[in-house]
Amino acid sequence: MCAVLLTGHGGYEKLEYRTDVPVPQPKPGEVLIRVAASAVNNTDINTRIGWYSKAVGEGSNAGGAAGFAGADDADASWTGEALKFPRIQGADACGRIVAVGEGVDAGRIGERVIVRNLLRTYVGWKPWECWTFGSECDGGFAQFTVAPARETFAVNCDWSDAELAAIPCAWSTAENMLHRGKVGAETVLITGASGGVGSSAVQLAKLRGATVIALAGKSKTEEVLAIGADRVIDRDADLVKELGKGSVDVVLDLVGGPGWPQLLDVLKKGGRYVISGAIAGPLAQIDLRTLYLKDLTLYGATFQEDEVFENLIRYIEAGRIRPVVARTYPLSEIVQAQKDFLAKGHVGKLVLIPPSDNT
Structure with a gap:
């Protein structure tokens, strides 16, 4: 099959598009998916x-093309x-089930599905533990991929494959932030609002009745208002x-990044701050007096309760x-897609489409 292999940490040269990669076979409890989009x-x-290495202190864009020479492969x-x-990376996958492993109902063959990007099956469903699809196991940057049947969700909608592929990582991250922060009909400030997660968070916050203030590049104002x-x-x-x-x-x-302290300044007393990314820089300075004198609550948001992804399926099917x-x-053209992603000239998601044959 065709697939993109990540051969190590570094620049674009570490992404190898290959046409001779063996098709994976589903193990017990897994399904084989022909990927339509990622x-x-x-x-x-x-x-x-x-960038995840603690040896790196810069924003992710600084190493987007060449990687970080100082990164420690061990972490x-x-x-x-x-x-x-x-x-094989790719945290997103939309496609159709074409085969099933032992213990999986063969009636699932033919379903159009998306895969939960934070997988709990491989860590025994322990709380606060998960694998990322395309990180701790192979993901969606290929013609075929395998995933746990229990975490592969059939979706009934009239969306394109590209639209469905936009959901798993970005939208579950956004839904998890709103879930963790217990967002309701209140005033919410969203940074990075033109990106995949940010634009998702705008829609999901409005779904909860929130008043949304978005931070985005000036050139994207009209598009962010439109969503x-x-x-x-x-x-x-x-x-x-x-x-x-x-x-x-x-x-x-x-x-x-450097603008972080202002985010706490604009929070009301008793306010909540939720973070799930730090593309402008992972290191920030906090005045602890702001934290405790305003009775603020700070949430890190990575691990997702099961209901987070299940909520998204319901939202999709309900339109x-x-x-x-x-x-x-x-x-x-994954390298060009990543270059465009890092240029931040778009609103929403960039999607990769694998070939329909082995070319």
């Missing part, structure tokens, strides 16, 4: 460049453990000047959400 995510790039995955290479934001502020603006201190109930942060797909690419 989207590009920050985690794919962060893993390739070694350069999101779990903090060394990866095994070669690895539901009530107000868009330039990402480089002085937030305290624009919003005032104590004006926001919840912050959903995907950016981190309550719709992802934004900015562009699609042949799987063989």
Whole structure:
């Protein structure tokens, strides 16, 4: 089959498009999926460049092309453990089940499905533990992939394959942030609102009745308003000047970096801050007086309760959400797709389409 192999941490040269990769076979409890589409995510790039290593202190874009020379391979995955290479990345997969392993109902063959990107099967369903599809196991950057049947969800909708492939990683990350932060009909500030997770969070926050203030590049204002934001502020603006201190109930942060302290300044007393990304930089300085004198709650959001992904399936089938797909690419053009992703000139998701035959 055709697949993209990640051969190690580093630059684009570590991505090898191959046409001679063996088709995987489903083990007991697994299904074999013919992949129709797989989207590009920050985690794919962060893993390739070694950004998760604690030896790296810069924003992920700084190493997007060449990787980080100082990264330590021993802790350069999101779990903090060394990866095994070669690895087929791709945290997203939409496709059809074409075969099943022992113990799986053969009646599932033919289902159009998406795969939960944070897998619990392989760690015995333990709390706070999971594997990322395309990191600790092979993922969706291929013509075929295997996944646990229990975490492979049939979806009934009229969406394109590219739209469905936009859901698993970005939308579950956003839904998890809202779930963890217990967001309701209140004022929510979302950073990085034009990206895959940010644009998802805008829609999902509106679904909960929230008033959404979005941070995005000035050129993307109209597009972010179109997906539901009530107000868009330039990402480089002085937030305290624009919003005032104590004006926001919840912050959903995907950016981190030097602007981080202002996010706590604009939170109301008793406010909640939820983070699930730090593309502008992982290191930030906190004034602990702001934290305790304002009775703030800070949440890290990675592990997902089962209901998070199940909620997304319900939203899709009820017609309550719709992802934004900015562009699609042949799987063989993964390097260009990642370059465009890092350029941040789009709103929504970039999606890779594998060939229908072995070319």
